[in-house]
Structure formats: structure tokens, C-alpha cells
Amino acid sequence: MKRLLLATLWLLLATTAHAQRRKALPAAPPLNVPVVYCVLIVVDPGYNQRLVLDYGQQAPTNVQNSEMEAIARVVDPMISTAGALNYLYSQGWEPVQSAAFAYDQNSARSVLSQLHYLLRRRTP
Numbered sequence: 001m002k003r004l005l006l007a008t009l010w011l012l013l014a015t016t017a018h019a020q021r022r023k024a025l026p027a028a029p030p031l032n033v034p035v036v037y038c039v040l041i042v043v044d045p046g047y048n049q050r051l052v053l054d055y056g057q058q059a060p061t062n063v064q065n066s067e068m069e070a071i072a073r074v075v076d077p078m079i080s081t082a083g084a085l086n087y088l089y090s091q092g093w094e095p096v097q098s099a100a101f102a103y104d105q106n107s108a109r110s111v112l113s114q115l116h117y118l119l120r121r122r123t124p
Contacts, residue, residue: 035120037096038068040088042081042115045100051075051084085117093119 038055053072055065071091078084085095096118104112 033123035122037118037120038093040075040081040084040117040119042117044112045081045115049079049081051078051081081115081117088119092121094121096120 038053041052041054043050043052053068053075055068055072057065057069057072071088074087075084078087089095098115098117100113100115102111102113
């Protein structure tokens with residue numbers, strides 16, 4: 001009886017583990033939209049700020065864009081938010097909205113925040 005119970009339990013566990021496997025996501029087709037968006041993120045605005053350009057590269061289903069990758073390489077070492085926004089505007093990006101987000105608190109009880117600038121560009 002113990003063996004039968006153990007075998008049944010083993011079969012139940014084996015089938016549940018198989019059901020919890022992640023399925024591979026299919027690759028997304030190239031985007032063909034009239035407006036494209038990206039976000040300029042200013043991490044820790046102030047003295048030690050750094051700039052990050054988010055154009056959808058973090059999600060595995062998004063198509064990698066070599067033009068946006070080159071723009072991000074120019075923006076990443078920049079220190080000035082205004083300089084980065086001016087550069088992006090020269091590349092055809094226009095600001096739509098900005099927002100500030102608090103995301104952590106350090107040991108000195110200072111709130112760490114990020115500024116997000118939503119930008120868009122119309123595609124030909």
C-alpha cells in the first residue's frame with residue numbers, strides 16, 4: 001500500500017513540474033507603426049545622475065533596433081539631461097510627458113528617485 005501511494009504521489013509531482021515549465025515566446029515581427037515611443041530615464045537626479053534610454057530592449061519579444069542602440073550609446077555617457085533631450089530632439093524625438101518616481105530609500109533616509117521623459121517619433 002505504501003508503494004502504491006508513493007508511486008501515485010511521484011506521478012503527480014512529475015506531471016506538475018512539467019506543466020510549470022516556461023514556454024518559449026515566439027519572436028515578434030518588425031514593428032510597422034506610425035509613432036514610436038521611448039523613455040529617457042534619469043536615475044538619481046542631482047549630483048550622481050546617470051541617463052538610460054529605454055526603447056523596449058529589455059523584453060525578449062521586442063525587435064532589436066540598431067538605430068536606437070546607436071542613439072542609446074550616445075545618450076548613456078551624457079551627464080546633462082538637457083543635453084540628452086536636445087540630442088534626442090535633433091534625432092526626431094519630441095517630448096510627450098515627464099514624471100518622477102520614487103523607487104528606494106537609502107540608509108540616510110534619503111528617497112532615491114527617477115525622472116522619466118516619454119518621447120515619441122513619427123515614422124515615415
